[in-house]
Amino acid sequence: MKLPDLTELALRNLRESLLRNSLTTIGISVGVASLVAMLSLGIGLQQLASRRLMKSGLFDTVVVTSRRDLRNFGREEERSGPPPAESRILDEPTRQEIERLPNVLEAYPDIRFITELRYEDKPHLTMVAALPASAKTSDAFETVQGHFFSSDAAPEAVLQKAFAEELLGKMPKPGLDETNVSELAAPLLGKDLTMRYAQREAAQSGSSTQANDNDNHDDKKTAAADQSPAGAAYSVVSREQKLKIVGIADLDPESMRGPTRARVFLPLKLAESLHVMQPTDLREISRAPTGQPLYSSVSVRVKNPSQVQKVEDAIKKMGFNTFSILDASRSIQQFFKVLDVFLGIFGSLALAVAFIGIVNTLVMAILERRREIGIMKAIGASDGDIKKLFFAEAGAMGILGGIVGVALGWAIGQVINLGTNVYLKRQSFPPEHFWSVPWWLIAFAMVFSFLVSLVAGLYPAGRAAQLDPVQALRYE
Amino acid sequence: MSSEARLPLSDPPAIRAEHLCRHYRMGETLIRAVDGVTLEVPAGEFVALLGSSGSGKSSVLNLIAGLDRPTSGSVIVHDRNLALLSREELARYRLHTVGMVFQSFNLIASMTLAENVELPMRFAEVDRGQRDNLAREALARVGLQARMNHRPSELSGGEQQRAALARALINRPQLLLADEPTGNLDSHTGTEIMNMVREINQQLGMTVVMVTHERALAERYAQRLIFLADGKLVGDESSSAVAAHAEAERIRP
Numbered sequence: 143m144k145l146p147d148l149t150e151l152a153l154r155n156l157r158e159s160l161l162r163n164s165l166t167t168i169g170i171s172v173g174v175a176s177l178v179a180m181l182s183l184g185i186g187l188q189q190l191a192s193r194r195l196m197k198s199g200l201f202d203t204v205v206v207t208s209r210r211d212l213r214n215f216g217r218e219e220e221r222s223g224p225p226p227a228e229s230r231i232l233d234e235p236t237r238q239e240i241e242r243l244p245n246v247l248e249a250y251p252d253i254r255f256i257t258e259l260r261y262e263d264k265p266h267l268t269m270v271a272a273l274p275a276s277a278k279t280s281d282a283f284e285t286v287q288g289h290f291f292s293s294d295a296a297p298e299a300v301l302q303k304a305f306a307e308e309l310l311g312k313m314p315k316p317g318l319d320e321t322n323v324s325e326l327a328a329p330l331l332g333k334d335l336t337m338r339y340a341q342r343e344a345a346q347s348g349s350s351t352q353a354n355d356n357d358n359h360d361d362k363k364t365a366a367a368d369q370s371p372a373g374a375a376y377s378v379v380s381r382e383q384k385l386k387i388v389g390i391a392d393l394d395p396e397s398m399r400g401p402t403r404a405r406v407f408l409p410l411k412l413a414e415s416l417h418v419m420q421p422t423d424l425r426e427i428s429r430a431p432t433g434q435p436l437y438s439s440v441s442v443r444v445k446n447p448s449q450v451q452k453v454e455d456a457i458k459k460m461g462f463n464t465f466s467i468l469d470a471s472r473s474i475q476q477f478f479k480v481l482d483v484f485l486g487i488f489g490s491l492a493l494a495v496a497f498i499g500i501v502n503t504l505v506m507a508i509l510e511r512r513r514e515i516g517i518m519k520a521i522g523a524s525d526g527d528i529k530k531l532f533f534a535e536a537g538a539m540g541i542l543g544g545i546v547g548v549a550l551g552w553a554i555g556q557v558i559n560l561g562t563n564v565y566l567k568r569q570s571f572p573p574e575h576f577w578s579v580p581w582w583l584i585a586f587a588m589v590f591s592f593l594v595s596l597v598a599g600l601y602p603a604g605r606a607a608q609l610d611p612v613q614a615l616r617y618e
Numbered sequence: 619m620s621s622e623a624r625l626p627l628s629d630p631p632a633i634r635a636e637h638l639c640r641h642y643r644m645g646e647t648l649i650r651a652v653d654g655v656t657l658e659v660p661a662g663e664f665v666a667l668l669g670s671s672g673s674g675k676s677s678v679l680n681l682i683a684g685l686d687r688p689t690s691g692s693v694i695v696h697d698r699n700l701a702l703l704s705r706e707e708l709a710r711y712r713l714h715t716v717g718m719v720f721q722s723f724n725l726i727a728s729m730t731l732a733e734n735v736e737l738p739m740r741f742a743e744v745d746r747g748q749r750d751n752l753a754r755e756a757l758a759r760v761g762l763q764a765r766m767n768h769r770p771s772e773l774s775g776g777e778q779q780r781a782a783l784a785r786a787l788i789n790r791p792q793l794l795l796a797d798e799p800t801g802n803l804d805s806h807t808g809t810e811i812m813n814m815v816r817e818i819n820q821q822l823g824m825t826v827v828m829v830t831h832e833r834a835l836a837e838r839y840a841q842r843l844i845f846l847a848d849g850k851l852v853g854d855e856s857s858s859a860v861a862a863h864a865e866a867e868r869i870r871p
Binding site for chain 2: 147518519
């Protein structure tokens with residue numbers, strides 16, 4: 143029998159026992175809907191998580207340190223390569239070299255120091271970090287009160303919430319993190335801060351005192367080093383810089399990438415121009431009379447998280463240590479895969495019930511249409527014709543159920559999306575789209591529903607085809 | 619007159635059964651529904667299979683129709699031994715070589731008459747465009763053109779049997795098999811149907827095998843009566859109407 147005839151007869155038969163077949167089809171729809179709902183929830187959550195993580199900059203960042211930085215030495219994967227003393231130093235030309243690597247968006251030095259800031263003549267000691275202009279788009283500064291730096295060299299500062307509380311003399315309640323950032327912002331925005339810091343200045347050779355860490359005192363102490371055979375030397379001068387508070391950031395200082403634990407942020411170009419004394423200056427003093435700034439670490443932003451590994455390898459080949467949390471991301475991806483499988487299994491359970499429903503409906507149809515099958519055989523239908531007819535009925539229910547099911551699953555997703563966003567809005571969170579029904583899922587669900595139905599039709603169709611026409615015709 | 623004597627040697631018989639047996643088990647007992655039947659039916663003959671219920675007449679008809687397979691022996695229809703055909707080949711044989719009518723009409727209740735008549739053409743994969751016309755013509759020939767779009771339940775028994783006849787003939791079979799075709803009809807409509815069957819036999823020269831238990835009906839329409847009892851052939855004679863029909867046959871080119 144030809145396909146159009148088959149389809150026509152199958153649809154006619156489905157219409158004949160409309161109620162039963164509709165119920166079966168609804169069963170398939172519910173199964174498909176639950177599968178679509180579960181999988182789109184999984185996919186949506188995964189997309190939401192990776193969107194968040196991408197924004198946070200955690201997954202597209204490689205931190206580069208010199209092998210000479212012995213703090214990292216001894217980690218298993220970094221034992222290869224030249225010994226630390228012969229490794230390259232991390233300075234401005236190197237940074238530019240890294241920035242020229244393929245797939246690298248930018249490479250910026252991590253400038254971080256502890257220093258004293260004065261606000262209304264009261265000194266506060268804290269960690270200061272420099273931020274590149276690209277940090278503006280990162281998630282951490284998305285909710286900043288006020289605004290981000292007006293330019294990359296502006297004498298401006300963004301404060302971390304806890305530091306803002308400290309400036310206002312408020313004691314943060316331990317364990318509670320409920321301070322409203324906007325309350326803090328009002329009295330602080332536009333005010334000036336005075337930062338005192340130790341500036342490294344190229345010095346005339348000769349003056350030699352003691353090397354000094356820059357991280358604790360504001361003494362007007364001049365430190366210079368004069369151990370280099372080339373006679374390189376510099377002095378450390380205490381300076382002041384006025385900063386305007388332009389923003390208060392509501393971020394957890396422990397969760398940040400580059401400027402970990404920093405509570406005051408400066409624009410990168412400004413921080414670079416200050417030539418603040420860095421711990422590495424002392425470490426490298428004996429061998430780097432280049433006049434170029436040295437960096438303790440450089441953060442590299444990669445175009446796409448998937449290219450992190452390649453960039454890391456390239457930088458390692460240059461002779462530096464690298465670190466990224468790619469491995470962490472791998473385990474997260476794995477987690478989502480497992481989650482998808484679980485959600486898929488739960489979704490499929492409903493479809494499995496629908497599967498039994500199809501088998502049941504078709505077996506009932508055989509009993510009911512026993513005589514009809516006998517007649518068809520008597521007038522010349524082959525086993526194949528009968529089998530195909532039952533398959534076509536199962537397939538038609540599968541396709542119909544698939545279409546209705548996808549629509550239903552999509553609708554459920556929309557409703558839940560809407561509901562959650564209403565809830566999120568009440569909790570004054572931004573709305574999220576964590577329900578995603580990609581095209582491939584729709585296609586997959588329909589094909590899957592069709593195939594499941596065909597498999598369900600296998601047994602009934604075989605049974606119908608094997609029916610003995612003589613007995614079937616005798617059956618009243 | 620023996621069947622052999624009436625058969626011209628050059629013309630092979632339409633149906634030849636040799637030691638045909640159909641046995642089956644029902645619990646402990648072996649039922650010999652057909653038990654060693656040998657017979658020949660020449661092409662164009664109208665044969666009635668007579669016997670009481672359980673005599674095996676319907677079983678013989680089912681074996682000739684290819685609906686059932688012999689336990690032993692053979693049925694050869696137009697040079698094809700049905701016992702040797704595959705299920706698929708047997709289905710094709712039923713589709714193209716045999717037309718069947720039943721006591722209970724066996725029209726498909728969910729289909730209109732036109733659809734019922736069209737159904738064998740669907741299985742035969744006849745072109746869609748042709749099918750409509752052929753079905754309409756076939757129904758017109760049995761006088762049902764006005765009821766084409768009615769369902770069987772809306773029709774009388776006689777009308778249903780006429781539609782069944784139209785369906786049986788739609789693929790131009792060589793054999794018309796009828797199982798008690800008038801069993802569910804009153805005598806008037808029964809006569810009407812039987813006249814149609816005789817017309818088909820005489821005008822189209824189609825071989826007809828009819829199962830019935832009414833001797834009078836068989837005498838009136840069939841050329842030859844074959845009697846069965848307990849699965850065995852117990853009689854084979856020309857009907858009283860045979861002389862007239864033999865005459866008619868002889869003068870036909």
